[in-house]
Amino acid sequence: MFVGVLRLSFSIVGSSSLKDKRRVVRSFKDRTIAKFRVSVAEVGELDDPRYAFIGVAVVANEAAHCDSVLADVAALASNLPDAILNDRATEIIPFGHGGAQVMGGFESRARGRPQGDDDDD
16 A cells, blocks of 8 residues: 655735635645545635645555655645745655554554554563
8 A cells, every 4th residue: 555645835916915816726626636536625824815735646556656646736835826836845655565564553453453563562
């Protein structure tokens, strides 16, 4: 399992209010979710109408698929009419076969160990 994460930084051209910014961000979020079936959230500079930071996440069986989807999202972001893409950063995080590298939560309970019990006594 792989988790792909993309951080996008935008300058919102001509935005003078949070209402203007919300319109641009909402339009991008809605189109991205509908087209790519990813999770999208505004993650920073919430009170500044001139800038927006967006986080995008995708889960897939192959790292290449995560990378491809996030590259397509970044391409869409670079062509927005009301915003300039200033920066982007991508990270693909492997979790091994069946989440073998994930510790805690339901994986520990599934193995019969209490959550947070990482000792090998």
